Amino acid sequence: MRTYFLCLLLAAGCYFHVSAQSTGRLQIDKQHPAPNQEITLRYNSDIAVPAGKELHARVGFYNQLKYPRARDITMKLSGNAYTATISVPEGAVVMGVAIGMDTIIDANKGKGFLFDVYSNDKAVANIPGIRSFIYTYGDEVFGIKPDPKAALSWVNLQRQAYPATKSDYDNIYYTCLVKNPGKEHRKILDAEIKRLLNSDKEADFKKAVDIYGYQKNRKKVDSLFQLLLKRFPTGLAARGQAAGEIFIIKTAAEMQQAYEQFCKQFPPSLYHEEPIQYDYIRIGIAQRYAREKDSLHAAAFADSVQTPYLKPTTYNNVAQELFRAGLLETAKVLFQKAFSGYDEYLSAKKNDENAEKALKTYVESYCNYAIILYEQKNYEQALKYITIAYQHLNNAVALNYYYAKILKANGKPADALHIMDGIMRTGNADSTMVAAFKTLYLEQHGAQADFNKYMATIQEEVVKKHREDIVKQMIDRPAKSFTLTDLDGKKVSLADLKNKVVVLDFWATWCGPCKKSLPAMAMTQKKYSNDPGVKFLFIHTWEQSNTPVQDAKSYIDSQQYDFEVLMDLKDPVTKKNKVVESYGVTSIPAKFIIDPKGIIRFQLTGFSGDTSEAVQELSTMIDLAREEGKRN
Incomplete structure (x- = not known):
């Protein structure tokens, strides 16, 4: 290992060949997979895939210190192996893969199948750091279990190979030292705590507090946090605490007044790298005004939100509050504003990290807008918007229930019955939904139809499926x-x-x-x-x-x-x-x-x-x- 480190440091930025490009059962067809390159996964296993099931490769690409979005790709049997093809995105550093059907069946014994990404046949920067993140915290999506020893080895390698990034990986480094107890590590931690507490930077002081947190020393964390607030009265921690106090204020007008004072104490221009805190407060004030049925101020504060991915979500949430307050016309206007924000995430920004959240709220907005139209007896337009929501998400019980109601209002009872039947088979229908289903069923099949017998059949299927799903969660x-x-x-x-x-x-x-x-x-x-x-x-x-x-x-x-x-x-x-x-x-x-x-x-x-x-x-x-x- 010592020779390995020397070679790495002498390479002046050139990385080493990682043997993990082949992990036994799972291999890739490129020795040096690169961004924008299509690669083929090959899984060698004698696993028997039951009829009606498919084998999937769950794939995600790590590019920074947070979990990646994962997608399941169907694997096809080719000769004596299962294969699948995927393209490496820009910015990828490490690719994670797990093999499964309904659940993960092979995660390389909890180590995960990890493959490093290259550029011009050289491994891209920060691979050791990304791997240290993965093994420090694990990743349930890929069945990877935390491995403190491996994590410490990788983070040490990152710190030696890329010294300029040391501070980026401090928290991982300290966590690894805590999880790998020993006198030498204790000595390092004590020295780091002393250095950090003597720093004139809030971020350093906060890292010292975090170390005690990793050690589960709550008493020390609490006392040092109070000292942190005193030493850095205009710092991020103090600002965060002051922001939290605004949310416990009872009325919207008082919240607005406190926010204006907050901005004087913590001017937004001084925190240009951390602007989102101000948007969260604006959102809270907008929602509070909406609950108080002050649609004018609610809309104004919703409009003031600046963070792009938060704007459509804000319009949706404030519109929902106005909807509940009975202010339907203003709610409709804000829902329409939300729609335009989502459109961008569904097209130009579809690969953005916030696209998935945007899509979820997009569906909520269209569904809620459809409900308003339905209550206003504008059934035709209600069907238009609920259909859009249903096309993006057709397994949400509440959405499907309203979809069925709107279908029936548009003279489509058979279609409504089909949707309600699906709801019953989820096992998540409440008494109101069951009653609506019964009405539809008897209208379609006649008053003499044996509804109870039909529901008993559905219930048997639900219980059987529920049991089968739980069996898959069994461990040993x-x-x-x-x-x-x-x-x-x-x-x-x-x-x-x-x-x-x-x-x-x-x-x-x-x-x-x-x-x-x-x-x-x-x-x-x-x-x-x-x-x-x-x-x-x-x-x-x-x-x-x-x-x-x-x-x-x-x-x-x-x-x-x-x-x-x-x-x-x-x-x-x-x-x-x-x-x-x-x-x-x-x-x-x-x-x-x-x-x-x-x-x-x-x-x-x-x-x-x-x-x-x-x-x-x-x-x-x-x-x-x-x-x-x-x-x-």
Whole structure:
């Protein structure tokens, strides 16, 4: 490796040949793939693709320190290998690939299939840095798992090969040092913290704060952040805090007044590299005026937004608020302004990084505009705009519901019934939609038609598909053993729960999404309350106060939850919450369903917000885990 570094440095910008251009099972036909060049992927595998399924290559191109947009390309069988062709875009540095069907089936054992991009047969700049980013944080889209050791090697290589970029990769470098503990790394971090805290630059001071954040030293982060605000009273952190205070003001007029004072304290001309903060405030004021039914000021602040990709989104959001307030004519004007902004992203800027967000809001705008026209009984024009939205997004339940209503209003009940039938088969229809579907069904098939029998058939299909989808999420990983203390001081060990399905829920009282998911957990637990083969454990972790046990007990009691809460408290020496760390959790809420043999079968992170859907999903996972535990 030492010789490798010497060769690299002597090359004066010439990069080395990377063996990753061939990764065993997956290869590309170009030794040095370059921008604007078409390359062929070749996947050598004896995998059997079931009838009706297709093998896909999920491909994305990294060009900076953020995740790329990925697209799935169908692979065709050619001889004894599957192939697909793709063009390398301008600016690409590293290409990431994963192989899959409905889900990823081959991600090179969590390392990912990565290929470097060249220019004039020389590897483009910053490949080591991009790879360090990938292995520091992982990339679920390509099935890549974090690899701290590999990440540290790559970031060290970046810092040696391209010293001018060191500061760009500082946060990755510090994260890697924290994740690769040792005396030498601790020494480096201490020296860096001292240097950064003595700097007269806010960005450097903030990096020191970030290091303590990577170490999960919340107390130090909080104290240093307050010092940061004092040392840099007109800095970005101070500006961000002041901006946040504007959003908690109750009335739009008071928000506007506070914003004008904010601009005097933090003149926009001094922050030309960070202008978006001002637009976010303008958007907030515009929406607040809209909620107060002041369409004149709402429209004026919407017009004042300067960031190009935010303008159509702003018009859409403010128009929606005016729509809800009953100010339909002004809402229509703003929706029309939004349309012109989207058109640019659908044509000239279709490859822009914000194009996908723009398209989503574009669909919302056309749908909402169609609803206004529908309520004004302008059914023909409503159909025109809802059809445009449907052509871009035909799997959104709410959009499809309005599409069906508008179709029926235009004298097309058969088409409306077809759309409603599709909604029912998603399993996400609410009671209003089911009632509308029943009306349409009986109108088309006659009052004597057996609607309940037909719905039962659909429900059977929904349950079957839902189960099949969840089966694809099943994993096979031994659960880490642990012993924790509950709120009453009693010790509970996972080892004592063998032969049961165990549901772990890592949560915290300060975590909003965690608390929002608890009603669904309570409903699921109640569903299995008479089943001795299922056990729920709620593990409180990552505490941020000095009284975590009391905090957890007070919250559980206040909500009247009948939960068995265990406390995964910080180790007094390592300052780490051992159990949550051992399960590899990076964010909460995090749920694990463990089968009776002690194997993790499912892992869930976050909460979608739909309680009934969550109960159904958890129930299916519990039942599947039980079945797996019975297998030999």
